[in-house]
Amino acid sequence: MKITKILVPVLLTFILAANAVFADVKTETILKDIVLPAPVKTGGMPLMDALSARKTDRTFSKEELPLEVVSNLLWAANGINRPDGKRTAPSARNLQEIKIFVVLPEGLYAYLPQENALKAISQEDYRPILGKYPLTLLYVADLSMQSKHFASVDCGFIGQNVYLFSAANGLNAWFRADINQTVLSAKMRLGLSQEVLFAQTVGYPR
Numbered sequence: 001m002k003i004t005k006i007l008v009p010v011l012l013t014f015i016l017a018a019n020a021v022f023a024d025v026k027t028e029t030i031l032k033d034i035v036l037p038a039p040v041k042t043g044g045m046p047l048m049d050a051l052s053a054r055k056t057d058r059t060f061s062k063e064e065l066p067l068e069v070v071s072n073l074l075w076a077a078n079g080i081n082r083p084d085g086k087r088t089a090p091s092a093r094n095l096q097e098i099k100i101f102v103v104l105p106e107g108l109y110a111y112l113p114q115e116n117a118l119k120a121i122s123q124e125d126y127r128p129i130l131g132k133y134p135l136t137l138l139y140v141a142d143l144s145m146q147s148k149h150f151a152s153v154d155c156g157f158i159g160q161n162v163y164l165f166s167a168a169n170g171l172n173a174w175f176r177a178d179i180n181q182t183v184l185s186a187k188m189r190l191g192l193s194q195e196v197l198f199a200q201t202v203g204y205p206r
């Protein structure tokens with residue numbers, strides 16, 4: 001009797017601990033890196049028409065963006081547009097200190113412009129913090145490379161690229177400073193020199 005009393009809790013603890021470990025492994029392995037389709041770098045709406053249509057609109061449908069659109073959007077945002085590795089958005093002293101993270105319903109990814117891919121970071125749901133939108137970009141600066149002043153300006157160029165791409169492709173866009181940086185930094189396990197400066201939500205109009 002006494003042995004069962006001791007064994008049952010011990011076994012239960014073991015099973016629960018094993019489950020927790022496997023749950024973690026599952027979380028790490030399910031979310032896969034995504035190789036994006038090659039971005040389309042030509043054509044589209046004339047620039048003056050896109051400027052005429054550029055606006056902030058905070059209403060979004062639940063419809064997810066196809067990967068082709070995500071690829072074009074990220075290339076427009078801050079992709080590589082020259083053989084020397086320079087970008088569609090300028091950065092002070094070409095330090096390229098802004099990394100774009102992409103919040104999708106299935107989890108968090110990092111945009112890798114060289115590979116034209118989304119690197120799987122976490123399967124956690126970020127939408128309770130940022131709102132239930134199909135896609136939100138997080139602009140994370142490495143402030144060991146660049147001052148916050150210049151990093152903020154560099155984010156602005158990326159943000160405007162995203163606004164213009166959105167205007168040219170019938171998407172709504174919303175640049176956002178009012179985000180919970182502390183909660184996001186902790187959840188993303190950012191380094192001490194990294195900071196989420198801004199977010200930008202993009203999606204189809206509701």
Ligand SMILES: Cc1cc2nc3c(=O)[nH]c(=O)nc-3n(C[C@H](O)[C@H](O)[C@H](O)COP(=O)(O)O)c2cc1C
Nearest residue numbers: 054055056057058156159174175176177178179198
């Ligand atoms: C640096 C910056 C921060 C912004 N932060 C927010 C924000 O936290 N919340 C919000 O609703 N809009 C935010 N906006 C969007 C502005 O409110 C919007 O651009 C402004 O009202 C002008 O509207 P328009 O973009 O349609 O021209 C921000 C815009 C910029 C440039």
